[in-house]
Amino acid sequence: MNARPNVLLVTGDQWRGECLSTLKHPMVKTPTLDQLASEGVLFGNHFTQCAPCGPSRTSLLTGMYAMNHRSLRNGTPLDARFTNIAFEMRKLGYDPMLIGYTDISLDPRGRDPKDPAARTYAGTLPGMTQLVPGSEGDDAWLAVLKEKGYPNWPNRDAACAPVANYPGAEGKGYTYPPSGFRKEDSETAFVVDHAIRYVSNQKAPWFLHLSILQPHPPFAATEPYNKMYDAEKVPPFRGFKDPKEEEKLQPYAGYYRRWFREREGHNLTNAAEDERSRRQLKATYYGMMTEVDDNLGRLFAAMKAAGCYENTVIVFTADHAEMLWDHWVLGKETFFDQAFHIPLIIRAPGKGGSRGRVVEEFTGSIDVMPTILEYLGAEAPLQCDGRSLEPFLDGATPKDWPQEVFWELDYRDAGSDRPERELGVRLDECSIAVIRDRRFKYVHCGGLPPALFDLADDPDETRNRAADPAYAAQTLAMAQRMLSWRLNKADRTLTGIRLSRNGPIECPRERRFPSQA
Numbered sequence: 001m002n003a004r005p006n007v008l009l010v011t012g013d014q015w016r017g018e019c020l021s022t023l024k025h026p027m028v029k030t031p032t033l034d035q036l037a038s039e040g041v042l043f044g045n046h047f048t049q050c051a052p053c054g055p056s057r058t059s060l061l062t063g064m065y066a067m068n069h070r071s072l073r074n075g076t077p078l079d080a081r082f083t084n085i086a087f088e089m090r091k092l093g094y095d096p097m098l099i100g101y102t103d104i105s106l107d108p109r110g111r112d113p114k115d116p117a118a119r120t121y122a123g124t125l126p127g128m129t130q131l132v133p134g135s136e137g138d139d140a141w142l143a144v145l146k147e148k149g150y151p152n153w154p155n156r157d158a159a160c161a162p163v164a165n166y167p168g169a170e171g172k173g174y175t176y177p178p179s180g181f182r183k184e185d186s187e188t189a190f191v192v193d194h195a196i197r198y199v200s201n202q203k204a205p206w207f208l209h210l211s212i213l214q215p216h217p218p219f220a221a222t223e224p225y226n227k228m229y230d231a232e233k234v235p236p237f238r239g240f241k242d243p244k245e246e247e248k249l250q251p252y253a254g255y256y257r258r259w260f261r262e263r264e265g266h267n268l269t270n271a272a273e274d275e276r277s278r279r280q281l282k283a284t285y286y287g288m289m290t291e292v293d294d295n296l297g298r299l300f301a302a303m304k305a306a307g308c309y310e311n312t313v314i315v316f317t318a319d320h321a322e323m324l325w326d327h328w329v330l331g332k333e334t335f336f337d338q339a340f341h342i343p344l345i346i347r348a349p350g351k352g353g354s355r356g357r358v359v360e361e362f363t364g365s366i367d368v369m370p371t372i373l374e375y376l377g378a379e380a381p382l383q384c385d386g387r388s389l390e391p392f393l394d395g396a397t398p399k400d401w402p403q404e405v406f407w408e409l410d411y412r413d414a415g416s417d418r419p420e421r422e423l424g425v426r427l428d429e430c431s432i433a434v435i436r437d438r439r440f441k442y443v444h445c446g447g448l449p450p451a452l453f454d455l456a457d458d459p460d461e462t463r464n465r466a467a468d469p470a471y472a473a474q475t476l477a478m479a480q481r482m483l484s485w486r487l488n489k490a491d492r493t494l495t496g497i498r499l500s501r502n503g504p505i506e507c508p509r510e511r512r513f514p515s516q517a
Helices: 031-039 053-062 085-091 139-147 187-199 243-249 251-264 271-306 365-375 418-423 469-489
Strands: 006-012 041-047 096-099 207-211 312-318 344-347 357-364 405-410 431-436 440-445 451-454 497-500 503-506
Touching: 006 271, 006 365, 031 271, 031 312, 031 344, 041 405, 053 085, 053 365, 085 096, 085 365, 096 187, 139 187, 187 207, 187 271, 243 251, 251 418, 271 312, 312 365, 357 365, 357 405, 431 469, 440 469, 451 469
Parallel strands: 006 207, 006 312, 041 357, 096 207
Antiparallel strands: 041 344, 312 344, 405 431, 431 440, 440 451, 497 503
């Protein structure tokens, strides 16, 4: 490794893990990310640890499970006592920069109620410097559009509304027409333009977190990406053929399906129209991904021109994924794999021996922060629940690497008691924990019946085996493993310290973090 490399951490939003052409996806094309993967390591079984946006980004940027950081919903404050990737990078002499957003809800304690920071969940991660004020939302981008002569759109949804009377749109689905601006003026192009300006003018080693909204809704693509993929050829949807069957699978699954239909208004009566719209939305989503990929190609070309590409650690990942009409829903607040399986590519200078490797072991968002810090020669803070992935970057596979992955979902609503009323649970029971290994997936729901899926013969998760006597042993074993996980990963900040007459005694670090070789 060269001395003091740069670090570029790029996140897409709601990017499904299989949506990379290097993974042989049947449609979506991502040549820039494919090239990045060929120069680094791609983690094929990578999962986020929670959803939605704020909680998942908190896990990524603190290295912690939601059960420990407790920023459970968009708007749930993150306790100020925790460190994060930005604070740790500052200890190494970096000035961490942000373009875009982190959706961190700041700790309101000690703040005046009128403080704007206490009135939004779209706060900037403490320790990071926002390079483009207003890019935490859509203000900065919309202002530039107005300067360029576009209408004075009040918000992102208005700007991304489909062009009226678009040629060939009839019968294509409502997401087929493009937005009313050129691809050069898209929000993705806007933040990447700022990133190019930044990396092209930096001399000292830098750390940049580039947070890109796409392919997050609104599902709208610019030309030519809106018609790049044929809706008639998209992969089939996963789940039940009849959406009513989804509501019978498990109580929370039924609740989310009903809530989603009411919120989004997707209670369409014309089955043919519904099918076209769902297929086109998937095709549009793929187009949005290729638009991101093309813009990243511009950024990487600029880095090469500036001479900083070769000495930059590049990490590409996402906060969480997107159901994309699998199981008849959109969004991410379910327990299905499609909402939690995300991409991870790491290209690290000096790790050429692992170029092009695809890792099949389970990894998670909580592993990213420890990986960056260890690569830079620093220790991960004790709060981190994840482990460094550097052994994989060196071509090795740790013998004691976990054989399962865990994630969480909290669906409490501080402003409404609907979940409690409809499901008959208490506020603090509105939580879900999942353990998944190669074959089985166990879903534990507070106050509700669990779910067990045998992924070997039910990869689409349509048969809940939790109450099946033939699977009683597997259900018990998975529940016990989940209990052990929670016992082993509970907050450990002070648990290795004992006060004595001679002062505090702290156990050696190696007892907490055994060899990963």
